[in-house]
Amino acid sequence: MNNNMIWAYMLMLSDHQWEDESSPLRGWNLASQYTDDIEFSENAWDKTMQFIAERGFNAVLVDVGDGIKYESHPEISAPNAWDKDYAKKKLDEMRTLGITPIPKLNFSTCHDTWLKDYRRMVSTPTYYKVASDVICEVCELFGNPELFHLGFDEEEAHMQKNYEMTIVRNGDLWWHDLYYLADECEKHAARPWIWSDYMWNHEEKFLNKMPKSILQSNWFYGHLRDYPTDSHSYKMLHAYEVLDKHGFDQIPTCSTWDTNQNTIGTIAYCKENLDPTHLKGIMTASWEATTDRMLYALYNDAHQFYLGRKKFYPDSF
Numbered sequence: 001m002n003n004n005m006i007w008a009y010m011l012m013l014s015d016h017q018w019e020d021e022s023s024p025l026r027g028w029n030l031a032s033q034y035t036d037d038i039e040f041s042e043n044a045w046d047k048t049m050q051f052i053a054e055r056g057f058n059a060v061l062v063d064v065g066d067g068i069k070y071e072s073h074p075e076i077s078a079p080n081a082w083d084k085d086y087a088k089k090k091l092d093e094m095r096t097l098g099i100t101p102i103p104k105l106n107f108s109t110c111h112d113t114w115l116k117d118y119r120r121m122v123s124t125p126t127y128y129k130v131a132s133d134v135i136c137e138v139c140e141l142f143g144n145p146e147l148f149h150l151g152f153d154e155e156e157a158h159m160q161k162n163y164e165m166t167i168v169r170n171g172d173l174w175w176h177d178l179y180y181l182a183d184e185c186e187k188h189a190a191r192p193w194i195w196s197d198y199m200w201n202h203e204e205k206f207l208n209k210m211p212k213s214i215l216q217s218n219w220f221y222g223h224l225r226d227y228p229t230d231s232h233s234y235k236m237l238h239a240y241e242v243l244d245k246h247g248f249d250q251i252p253t254c255s256t257w258d259t260n261q262n263t264i265g266t267i268a269y270c271k272e273n274l275d276p277t278h279l280k281g282i283m284t285a286s287w288e289a290t291t292d293r294m295l296y297a298l299y300n301d302a303h304q305f306y307l308g309r310k311k312f313y314p315d316s317f
Helices: 042-054 084-096 113-120 125-141 171-187 203-209 232-245 261-273 292-312
Strands: 006-012 059-063 100-104 147-149 191-195 215-217 281-285
Touching: 006 042, 006 292, 042 084, 042 292, 059 281, 084 100, 084 125, 100 125, 113 125, 125 147, 125 171, 171 191, 232 261, 261 281, 261 292, 281 292
Parallel strands: 006 059, 006 281, 059 100, 100 147, 147 191, 191 215
Antiparallel strands: none
């Protein structure tokens, strides 16, 4: 990755991060009944990669999960996971298009179905060993990436109300595990990167305990407008400016998941309100599985981002 801003697209290899094996569907497009195989189409992957390359994206955050055949823990891998030689080939294809692949393994207890039985061993020696092993293996696969996304979002009980088991790390345990996983990334010269929504309900603790070395991605997917200062939407949106004020490097994240207007609104907001010193990039995430039936949504998310970037950052191409 060069010193220019990161213009990133998030793309799923694995979709085993939002439901457990028996939870009912949420009723939104991403959710389909759990299957052992990941819901994935290589045709959709290839077409989306070409589409975003044509629109000037320079990075893709790959939601890896159980989408590769792990050598250290093959029991994690989905039956239709890519073997590592083939995965390396696909990553090299991205680089040929001018796109830097960045790995993501979500260790939030709300989004770790991909870890199979190990997700029920959170904060145990076994869990730490497995986490260390898969981070090491993914770093090797991605060719020693500069960044590594650890997820860590939405770890709340109400987000897991339909799961067979609800697991939430409270207090210092959440921080202990974050520090441990961040350190594992840094052992491989990868800067740890997380979602920032923990700050919405724990702002003081976040500002006191979050290392500046961890790259932040706050996210807000609604309409960007003035919200009452006591509303949750205000907290979510205002978090961008809190991070900026306190000197955190960040990559704000927009999405067409709720409204197309969010994308151009977020890019405009970044341009108008955030210090470019700490604005390391902007990312979009459709939150749709990489499948043929979702190609329009994948394309739409990328194209809306392209239009917003073209309007507010025309010199970035």
